[in-house]
Structure formats: structure tokens, C-alpha cells
Amino acid sequence: EIVMTQSPATLSVFPGERATLSCRASQSVSRYLAWYQQKPGQAPRLLIYGASTRATEIPARFSGSGSGTEFTLTISSLQSEDFALYSCQQYNDWPLTFGQGTKVEIK
Amino acid sequence: EVQLVQSGAEAKKPGESLKISCKGSGYSFNNYRIGWVRQMPGKGLEWMGIIYPADSDIRYSPSFQGQVTISVDKSISTAYLQWSSLKASDTAIYYCARSAANFFDPWGQGTLVTVSS
Numbered sequence: 187e188i189v190m191t192q193s194p195a196t197l198s199v200f201p202g203e204r205a206t207l208s209c210r211a212s213q214s215v216s217r218y219l220a221w222y223q224q225k226p227g228q229a230p231r232l233l234i235y236g237a238s239t240r241a242t243e244i245p246a247r248f249s250g251s252g253s254g255t256e257f258t259l260t261i262s263s264l265q266s267e268d269f270a271l272y273s274c275q276q277y278n279d280w281p282l283t284f285g286q287g288t289k290v291e292i293k
Numbered sequence: 294e295v296q297l298v299q300s301g302a303e304a305k306k307p308g309e310s311l312k313i314s315c316k317g318s319g320y321s322f323n324n325y326r327i328g329w330v331r332q333m334p335g336k337g338l339e340w341m342g343i344i345y346p347a348d349s350d351i352r353y354s355p356s357f358q359g360q361v362t363i364s365v366d367k368s369i370s371t372a373y374l375q376w377s378s379l380k381a382s383d384t385a386i387y388y389c390a391r392s393a394a395n396f397f398d399p400w401g402q403g404t405l406v407t408v409s410s
Contacts, residue, residue: 187355220396222338229388230330230338232398241398273338277395281354282328286337 188212188276192285198293205261207288209274214254218278221250221259224271224287233272234259264290295319297327297389297401304407305379312375313404315389322370323347326392329363329374332403333385343392344372379408 189212199205209219217237222230232241234250237257247262261268269292274285300314315327328343342353346365353363364373372389387404390397 218395222397224338229400229403230390230397231400232396235394235396235398275338275340275396280352281356282340282343282395284330284338284340 187281188215188279188283190274190276190283190285192272192274192288194288195286196289196291198291199264200293201266202263203293205264205268205290207259207261207272207290209252209257209259209285211255211257211276215276215278217253218276219250219252219257220275220277221248222273222275223268224273225267226270230273261290266292295391295399297391297399299387299389299401299404302405302407304409306410307379307381307408309379309408310375310377311379311406312373313387313406315372315374315401317370317372317391320391323367326395327365327372328390328392328395328397329361329372330388330390330397330400331357331385332388338388341374341387343395346370346372379406381408381410384408 191210193208219237221234224230238250249260271287273287323346326345329341331339341357342363344351344363362375390400
């Protein structure tokens, strides 16, 4: 099973600042990596797939990069609605696996 | 609009059985997999399994194999997740989600399952 490790567990950021979230795979997943956003009390929402392709209607301030085992989600200028839990997921191999999540909170 | 609508919250006792549902609309239901994901209180997302409605092909996570059963009724565009004997540790929110290439979009609203004596 491919283990996905996200860091940091919690990221405290001022509104308007850049946020950089990391996701590491225990073995290569090529570019088969997705990112999700989950706000309290809501279902997750797809942000990025294929490591760097934004999903439909996702703002351009969200960008993904990386391949192999190291991936990054960058939020260029945090808006109030961006404070949430972010999870990565690999879909290169079975079983599909998620990271434990990074909570982005207001500083 | 593509939409997945899940059945409502359930409160059950240990040992009871349960079947929750996920109805798809706004797209060709048979042509997309439906996955199930668990989220225990205050925890991250865990993939449980996935079914392809066209041929009912199913893959389970090893962590959930034998613990749950995933099924589908194509005639009513609905997928199911069921337990034969619930445990307190099954208390969680369960999400279904559509999958074209094994990532998930969109997601259902979630079904809260509470198991307590």
C-alpha cells in the first residue's frame, strides 16, 4: 500500500499570504495525484487532479506541482473561504490512498 | 447538474445491520465508478472501495474487505454500502463520490452513521 504523508499537519497563515502544502508518497505515483478541499461540515471538493490540472471552477490562485513522490499545493493569496482541510490522494495503484490532511487556519 | 444524493443519518446499535444509499443524477450513471470513503470523527479520509455500475466490478481496500459490501442497482442509478453487523468503531461519516479515473468528483453530502448501545 502506498502511504501518503502530508505536512505540516496544521498551517497558520494570514489572509492574503501564500500557503504551501506538501504531500509525499512512499513510492512513485507518477502524476496520479489529486488534491481536495474540505470545509467544516461539508463534503470534500476536488481541487486538482493529474498533480497540476485545476478542476472545473477552481480559482487560479490554487496550483499543484510535482511528480513521482513529492507534490505541492500552493494557494497564492489566501482568501477567507480558503481556510479548510486539504487532503491529497494517489490513484496510481490499488488500494487508493489519502494523506491525513493539512488544516489551513487563520493566523 | 451532476449530483450524488445520499440517504439520511442513521443511529444503530452494535450488531445491527445497515444499508446506506447514494443516488446519482445528471450524468450517465453506468459509465462512471462510484467510490465510498469513510471519515471517522476528527480524522482524515479513508478509501473503502469502488464499483463500476456497468458490470458491477468491485475493488475493496484491504482494510475494508470482508467488513462491508458495496453494490449497485443500475435501474435506479443507486449505489449502496452495507454492513451485516455494525460495531461502535463504524461510527463515522460515509461519503460516496463519482470517479472517472479513480479520483473523485463530485461527492455526495455524506451519511452520518452512529453506532452506540
